[in-house]
Amino acid sequence: MRWRATGWAAALCAALLAACGSIPVSSLWKLRNLQLETLDPAALRAAVVHSPALLVQGQSLMLSVSVSRKVRRPGGGTTTETLAEKLPLQELRTTAERSALVDYESPRTVVQVWRIDPAALPRLHALRTTALGWKKTPDDAGQRELSLGLELAGCEKPGLQQRTVTTLLRFADPGEYIPIVRNLDLAETMPPEELKQRFPACAQG
Numbered sequence: 497m498r499w500r501a502t503g504w505a506a507a508l509c510a511a512l513l514a515a516c517g518s519i520p521v522s523s524l525w526k527l528r529n530l531q532l533e534t535l536d537p538a539a540l541r542a543a544v545v546h547s548p549a550l551l552v553q554g555q556s557l558m559l560s561v562s563v564s565r566k567v568r569r570p571g572g573g574t575t576t577e578t579l580a581e582k583l584p585l586q587e588l589r590t591t592a593e594r595s596a597l598v599d600y601e602s603p604r605t606v607v608q609v610w611r612i613d614p615a616a617l618p619r620l621h622a623l624r625t626t627a628l629g630w631k632k633t634p635d636d637a638g639q640r641e642l643s644l645g646l647e648l649a650g651c652e653k654p655g656l657q658q659r660t661v662t663t664l665l666r667f668a669d670p671g672e673y674i675p676i677v678r679n680l681d682l683a684e685t686m687p688p689e690e691l692k693q694r695f696p697a698c699a700q701g
Contacts, residue, residue, distance in 0.1 A: 523674045532563070532627060532642055537620040539669040541593070542585065542610045542646050545600045545662040550682075551698055552608055552650040557585040559612060560645035561620060563627040566637035574637050579626060581619050585610035596673055600662070648682075651698035659683055659695070 542559065544552055562580035569575055588594075588609045597607050612620060630636050646663060659682040664673035682691055 520675055520678060523676065526672075526674050532624060535624070535667055536669070537612060537617055537624065538614075539667065539671070540612060541588075541666040541673070543597055543600075543607065543664040543666070543673055544610075544646075544648065545597070545605050545607050545664070547604065547658040547660050548606055549653050549658050550606070550650055550661075550695060551653065552606075552648060557587075557610055557649070558647045559583045559585055559610075560643075560647065561623065562643045563623065564641045564643075565627075565630050566639040568635045568637050574639075579623050581616075581623050583616040583620060584613045586613045596666075597664070649694045652695045653698050654700070 540559075542557075546552060560580065560582045562578055564576055564578040566574040567577050588611055593609050594607060597609065600607050627640075630640070631638075644665070648661070652659070660679045661682060662678050662680070663676045665676055666673045682695065685691075686694070
């Protein structure tokens, strides 16, 4: 899943893993005022609602974060400067963390919640601080983009073919989980060989 925002504001598009998908219109409305200045990295949560056919392995999940801007060239024109980090995630299984997602719980779904590993937070804070300082530089052209990507991996239980996934993000505490993609089939997001690599058959036993 990946989405990006320009001007540190409304999200423009989303994708699951490497493929393009559509953010629900209601989510676009809620994301319109998202600002890097007010984003709390410690409060950020990623939730995945998936079919029981899949096992999503926490140790395989990464959150990729990148910010970019246009920089004026001395001789005219602009170039792009980008900062990026790939951050490990840590699964949260407490009732308090999962209570906001109770409407997604059912016998046909599995709900999992992750936060950025606390040990990785200083890297994100440093990226955020650098990006916020861009506007103070004379070569800043003012056009910026924020992108978040959730990399999923795990395994697939034999005999079960449903691979639907819903992804949600929360940006503040307290705050609501905002759907990024709904009921997206993993087979629609990547080539078959990549799907097999990311979600091979689960070991039996």
